[in-house]
Amino acid sequence: MPEHKLSDTIKELAFQMEEKEKRAAELIIANNELIFQNEEKEMRAAELIIANKELIFQNDEKEKRAAELVIANKELIFQNEEKEMRAAELIIANKELESFTYISSHDLQEPLRKIQIFATRLFADESQNLSDNGKEYVLRMQDAANRMQSLIADLLAYSRTTTSERKFEATDLNLIIEEVKNDFKEVITAKQATIEVGKMCIALIIPFQFRQLIHNLIGNALKFSRPDKTPHVIITSQIIKGIQAKAKNLLPEKEYCHITVTDNGIGFEPKYKDYIFEIFKRLHDKEKITGTGIGLTIVKKIVDNHKGIITATGELNKGATFDIYIPST
């Protein structure tokens, strides 16, 4: 082989060798790179496994929560139904109670009337056979029977305010007051009472109930008069906005018919201002002032039926004022 050719070959070989070494070094780098990437991927995979587990766990939790919600929801539906049932039961019980009050007080009148008639006959026809004590007993029996009669009459009136039809009519309060004044004309004459009636509104009311309300208030004003003063009752009315009223719980922008009944009677201690509206509550000895303790309860009930408010203010021996607010429309 010629010499130059050999050297060429050697050069060539050396070159190839270098090339291979370069390639090998490159491969090593590439390999390292791959190893690194592999490790990365494995790490990523491990992370994904963890994340996956996390997701599965969260999913389970959500399903559990959802199941719990379904149960809670059912529970709520059940409770709601229960409440509706209770409410319906209460309405029925209330109706029953109302008709019970009505029927019982009506049916009580019949035997009571007989006691009264027998007592009057005993006194009138048999008094020659009775000792003075015996006569006294009969009279006391009559007194008690008469008291029971007013009690029943008032209970009936009270139950009628809840059971009767509630038909609202635009009514001139003057007419009602005139009628009531007529009811009391004998007492008014006997006590020389004056009833001063200002300009009255036309109010949207249940006429027969409101008549009862005015009857009870004027009746009280005349009954609880002071022995040393002739009774003076002042009745006023005007249309006002809720915001102008002294009373609480009125809608500020709504219009109300504000009626006041003021007297100069024996009044009451201010601490009793709410107590006097409670049923059977009396501030006076029944031997001194007759009454059943139902009158003002009826008044309150009627005001309630009109979606109104009533307040009482009084001072002992100075008189009392009743403020009534009923929606004017």
Added chain:
Amino acid sequence: MNLEKMKIIFLADDDADDRKFFEDALKKVTIPTNLTLASDGLELMSNLEIVIEPPPPDIIFLDLNMPRKNGFQCLEEIRNTPKLKDIPIVIFSTTTNEEAVNKTYQHGANYYVCKPTSFQLLIKAVETVLTIEMWQQPQPAKEEFVLEFS
């Protein structure tokens, strides 16, 4: 006794005491009367059947709450029976509730008396009712329909 002047009265009331009170009260009334009692509406109607061939009663006192046939039913039946329809009927009841008053007024009762609570008032009530001329008279105005004795 002169039958012409004697008032023939029918009473229907299921309560024995009330019938007795009424009978006794009637004895104290100065007007001569002839009383026929019934203890319920059925008995009243059969009394009317028997006695209707002259003379008919001058007045029927009718309780409302009665067994077998109540006062409302009697009132309607009497007013719907041509030969009975003109007989004056006075309701005699413990009930003073508006509904009963309105219903009996609508069905043509002549007066409504709430049973009084004393014997003296009962006599007065019976006497007052007996002196009101009702035969061939129009039904009074609603305001005069209920007679109160207290």
